[in-house]
Amino acid sequence: MDIEIGRAKRARRAYTFDDIAVVPSRRTRNPEDVSTAWSIDAYHFDIPVIGAPMDSVVSPATAIELGRLGGLGVLDLEGLWARYEDPAPVLAEIAALPEDGATRRMQELYAEPIKPELIRDRLAEVRAAGVTVAGSLTPQRTQELYETVVAAGVDLFVIRGTTVSAEHVSSVAEPLNLKKFIYDLDVPVIVGGAATYTAALHLMRTGAAGVLVGFGGGAASTTRTALGIQAPMATALSDVAAARRDYLDESGGRYVHVIADGGVGTSGDMVKAIAMGADAVMLGAALARATDAPGRGFHWGPEAHHPQLPRGRRAEVGQVAPLREVLYGPAPVSDGTANLIGALRKSMATTGYSDLKEFQRVEVVVAPYDS
8 A cells, every 4th residue: 555755756665574574384394304495497506595796705715615505606707806816915905994995995996907817717716616607797797798707607697786677778888688688698697686576577578597686775785875775675575576476477487586685684584585485595794794705704795886986885794603604503693694594494494384485475474673
């Protein structure tokens, strides 16, 4: 039901993860009997966790480790690993920067040109480890660099921006024809972000294998304060899940995966994301808290060093445990930042569901966090 803000403007009520909760049913299960596996195209994963393409989260080493742990790490192919032969000193400098000078210095560090040969070498390093290889480019860089990426042997290709549309209009440059691009490409493509039914449906019609849901909701994002844009994630996921259902009928059975991207900071958020219809979650801050994450207790995305309009920041998220324990425990803390998969299994078992597709049907209630 629309809410009247003023005589000339009405708005729909939207909900964040903090506004909702899942509800137990009449049945319970043992956590050991619960499956957290999912598949996209020909690729199968033991856990619905995708490492976000951010330099503080995914390096070639952490992409390999996450792959061995049953998830998927996506390398930012416009990040430090594509700009510096040895990014370790740069990462150390970013972690040591004073708060008041971090943005300016990061803009300078990321002004280093992208080197296609480094993209090739980083993806080859991940491929040599025998795990699924995924890399990400922004829509602005995709046309320029995708041939390098495909030639390097990427398995899954991610086009990720603050928001990605199937109908971008530009008076200054030829926009990426997403439908033709995906059709011509020989690998599955995940695109996003999107936050509405209509935008997601249009992206699904381009042939995307997955749609990223959300923008401006992560721990390191200032999109809401800089641009006035926010996507309350519970509502956004439900809307995009509806688009997936309708596109399944429209296309005669083609299933497009819905991936929550933003605002999933704890195991409870991950539980609610899947309950609202996500097939998997793309994690940033939640994985940046690992002691072996490249950010060294800090987290930032590409928006934080945009040369003209930064709309993100370098956020201190702290360090909790090694990546394996962040995912599988044992948890040294009780705030939902460690043993993410154990918590997901426990929640699914407590509410009586045996796999992720079933859990998408769990009952939810509106229950504000402070109630």
